[in-house]
Amino acid sequence: MKKLSVGFYRRDNVLQIARDLLGKLLVTRWNGQTTSGRIVEVEAYEGVLDKASHAFGGRKTNRNEIMYANGGLTYVYLCYGIHHLFNVVTHTKKTPHAILIRALEPVKGVEIMLERTRKRSGDNTLTKGPGNLSRALGLTVWHSGRSLQSKELFIADDGFVYSEKEIAASPRIGVDYAGKDAARPNRFYIKGNLFVSGKPK
DNA sequence: GAGTAGATCCTCT
DNA sequence: GAGGATCTACTCA
Numbered sequence: 387m388k389k390l391s392v393g394f395y396r397r398d399n400v401l402q403i404a405r406d407l408l409g410k411l412l413v414t415r416w417n418g419q420t421t422s423g424r425i426v427e428v429e430a431y432e433g434v435l436d437k438a439s440h441a442f443g444g445r446k447t448n449r450n451e452i453m454y455a456n457g458g459l460t461y462v463y464l465c466y467g468i469h470h471l472f473n474v475v476t477h478t479k480k481t482p483h484a485i486l487i488r489a490l491e492p493v494k495g496v497e498i499m500l501e502r503t504r505k506r507s508g509d510n511t512l513t514k515g516p517g518n519l520s521r522a523l524g525l526t527v528w529h530s531g532r533s534l535q536s537k538e539l540f541i542a543d544d545g546f547v548y549s550e551k552e553i554a555a556s557p558r559i560g561v562d563y564a565g566k567d568a569a570r571p572n573r574f575y576i577k578g579n580l581f582v583s584g585k586p587k
Numbered sequence: 588g589a590g591t592a593g594a595t596c597c598t599c600t
Numbered sequence: 601g602a603g604g605a606t607c608t609a610c611t612c613a
Contacts, residue, residue, distance in 0.1 A: 429605070431605075438605065439605085440605085445599095447598075447599070448598085449597085449598060449599085463597090463598095463605085464596075464597060464598090465597095465604060465605065465606060466594080466595070466596080466597095466603090466604060466606055466607085467594080467595035467596030467597065467604090468594070468595060468596080468606070468607075469605095469606050469607070471605060471606085473605085484605095486605060488605090511607095511608095515606070515607070516605075516606075517606050517607060518606090518607075527597095558605070559605075559606090560604090560605055560606065561605055563603090563604080564605090583606095
């Protein structure tokens, strides 16, 4: 198992990176508690060109300035006053691409996730959807702007790969306000995986 | 089982 | 002052 290098995040094709993240392990390690999960659903946000992105048209604020940093950082932000959404910043400086991690398949520390989410049994809602997965891994805005090269928080490759035919693309979720950009097929997920958000098949 | 309202608060205009 | 990259629970059938 090895950490993904910064070179992985700094490529220019955010859609390719999003697709490559499927099957990788997202690992958090704090307070002596290790939790990890395999990424099964992501959404790519194409910076200034994408109306659904916080950085559309070159918008830059205190909140989203992390998107303008070099790839390989986290960008966590609070949505609807309740949910923390975990993103990975990609590309290099000045190009605010980001990838939203929407769902994981729990691998390690399931009990810890249950405790954090106050659930009793490990059903498939534990890390289904960006709000849930952030809660399960203990991610908050406090972690925004951190490096994915640290030992507390990183994405690793354990050699597992999904085949091309297991991966599906679709429009993104919850971005209807983005006009025609809402129809972009920037969401990638594993077909038939129980932890992918939306309606189960 | 499906559809909808309410939660809840930070950020930007 | 409005609205958002969401989730849950409750209603109704």
